[in-house]
Amino acid sequence: MPARLCPIILICLAALLAACASSPTSTLGELPRTPQATTQQLLEQADSSDPQKAALLRLSASDQSFQQGDLAKSREILALVPLEQLPPAQQIFASTLRAELALAANDPQQALQALQHVAFERLGELPVEQQVRSQLVSAKALEASDQPLAAARERIFIAPLLSGEEAQSNHETIWRLVSGLPVTTPQDSTDPDLSGWLALARSVKQAGTLGQQQRAIDNWVQQNPQHPAAQQLPEPLVMLRELADRPLTHVALLLPMDGPLAGVARALRDGFLAAHLQAHPEGSELQIELYDSTRLGSLDTFYRQAQAAGVQLVVGPLEKNLVRQLSEKDELPITTLALNYSDAGQTTPPQLFQFGLAAEDEAREVARRAWADGHRRAIALTPRGEWGARVLDAFRRSWEEAGGTLVAAQALAEPVEMANQIASILQIRNGESRSQSTDGSATQPTRRQDVDFLFLAATPQQAQQVKPTLIFQYAGDLPVYATSHLHAANENRSQYLDLEGIRFAETPWLLDPQLPLRQQVERQWPQAGGSLGRLYAMGADAYLLAPRLNQLLALPDTQLEGMSGVLTLNPAQRIERQLPWAEFQDGEVHSLTDYPVE
Template structure:
């Protein structure tokens, strides 16, 4: 019992010390014990108890030491409260800054963004040094990022150049650019008319120039114009990595290209479509006055190994090999460390080597896009629907990994089978079968008719689905039938057949999905010309025309793409960037079915939670 009393007393003392109350020493405590506690403080409580016995700057120093300990122990609320009692008007400028910065950081760590921003704009804050101004700007930027306000974060950072050494400037410029790429074009245009000052205006116009020109070639031209207009801007003198790559790198040209695909055997049809996409892209370039390379084809089914392919490329003095498609040959290429020219392959490998690039239509990228958008739009608890097949199980694993990485959770999952019991499967997923069971039990117990509304489960906030087109057209209306139509549905590209058919796809209304621009936004010049010549461009296999086209499209920009994952080129299979493993990441286009027709969607709708200023009641603390 005595130990429990001592623990409560210690908590009470720490609470009083945080609040700045004077704690009277126990008369029975010896002088030697008191002196030891004063001269050898070890815990946050020790420092705070000492602080209440001091005045002025000395008391502030002790409270800062206590706050540092509390922050290291991740007790952020206590750290913030321990400094809240300090009036910074009556202490030295350095201490005043340290109090504000430490308390603001603690508030940000515990998620109280508004209180942190208020603290950093304290009217009693003295004139800051360059280093202090920069540190406070970084904290403000962090606060705005937590508020999902990348523009304000970038504006705060844009004014720190004069306060930073050159090496830190470069990191800040990369961060500013990363933030501005998250701002939509409409907001940037509106901001360009505001009077934010020279530095901020230059950054905004640079971001606009990049967003309004999606192709790397036009982006380079836009950057050259910007550099002329903003000759003294910090971003020109110390450019972020993306800008530096676009300024310095030349386009790569190819005189001879070898297309290595399985033109015979089981994959001959995919190989034909990919090769026709390659040829069509080269013809389009030639029609615009660009030099067309010499093209040679080789059937990889006739090769015994990747060594034969490399020897053939060397013999024809190829500058680029497009292919192969088969995983076995790609794995063999990946084991080599002597590839002298780039190979753009169409499948994945677990190995990496220089000059081997992967441009594929892997479903894992679709899954990542689906989960990312759902998470950005505020959803964390998911119902997952995938086919009861080997490929469906593999995608379910991809969903699980992506959802866990995003901080979400799969609450319930269905591996569906297409049979007469499909509606019951969906009902079990949504728990409406249990709702109906409860109704039957109540009705039987009362012996009379009972008013009843079937209700789905309430522990999910979105539904994620991967299903083939015909299956999806059955499942989507079943979700609505079981009273779950209010939940947003996010789907992978598998549910879209490829062509626009409103009468067929009306049952997919309100389902939003990610797919390649070639199919959901078929307005490109290449797409229009091939559609006149080929009947299958708007189909599942039609995606392969886009794949061949993009292999030609990315090659001239490999140097820039390799320089930074932020560099992108708009392709027919998505906005393409290059990962550290030389795999092309595809950012897809989003659409939503309305009246059976896919309509393009804009950027994700980020939920804005109402912010309330939490009162700082220093006498109330959270103790672990």
């Protein structure tokens, strides 16, 4: 009899061992199971269960609501679960769900806080599915918190646990994260996979031409054949390798040589040509041909002539009406880098790229800087009219996306009205100031305390009135962040003293007199050291962009360090700029090197 029972005993023992191996230990606790009931049924069952089972049922119900998109219900149910009374497995599950809910509410900091629970020390003991879920939400929260390197590290760690579409998506996201990092990001010798990803990104971004990038990819793959990115190149790099390695040999500059924009066009042209001469002092095969846009019969005629001449890229036009005309076409026969912008939201042909000194870029830069400096509530003064409205809208959007509040905004008043305007927007209260305080002295008027800073877009003359007026209205302590338009770049000490303490975004060209290209240009055109320098910088950056437009398409997170700012391409194929910062101090402009451009 015992002999006949032995096989049964062995089978039962094997089943028991298998169950133990596939489920958490008793001290770790049980994870919620996929429910076979509705949320309401789970909650009703929880109400009549013992505390331990009730917690499991409510966790299942909360997760089910989350998966169904009912975030409010999920939060409501999760709040009923006593987190600290749960075993570690359930604490991890609940904290992960809390993090997912926080991310859904656009609160990555709260998500990261939820993932700091001590129970996560035992995450590696849980089933793979839970490990992946917890670490993916961690990676997403890190990215949303502007920690791309940490996010990439997290995704690289979990990559071996993924398969199918989830693995592919994770792979592409790793590349997107590392390719957006500065080339100065240090290698991580403790993690060979991360180190390899960083080396790949650095080699591609440091390569100048498309052909050099292709060779850099091939060399990296040859040196790292076992790396995940070598075994499966990220899609943008596949695109780069597939692009024809055809060097740029013929460019047309389409600029107005007569009329009101002729001075602007000359500065752009000279900046472009100076950058070319600096890059190729001994000459090159690149042919640069100038076309006068004021003498065009039509754009269609120009493109036919340019195409017949073998032009591969058009840089221009500058006139906004001509850029609008190009934007209305379904396609262009030649890739074009326009030096102005069409109307916002206008659909454009795929061959059209747009670049300019957009004030909207600077407004977004103010929002980034002020947020990084810890400010959360703003007021704004911008010029009247369409230009001021666009600048204010760009600031508002960027500021509110970051989480800031725009408390009030007004169009700049005339100088004689500015004192009353600032008193109104800051709600200067005299209150008891007209009476006497308890010690017999007059009290001082006070401003509203619910604002952290003033966003200012103004001309030098307008801006000179703002700071003294703030001081006059007992608000001299209010920080002011401005666009570059208040900087005349004329080294006028008395004018700069009126701007004391104002921080502003500015082109690298005007903040660094030691730039070799600026020095070279100034020797021939001294005006390049003043406010016109921004246009020379833009012309030089047009030359920088010319051979790299396809690369920016293939690597959309690529950043080019230009003379007018750090350049990136947005999904609408518009070049956006990030600018460094400066401050007026003691009648001089001082660069703020403590805030590097991202």
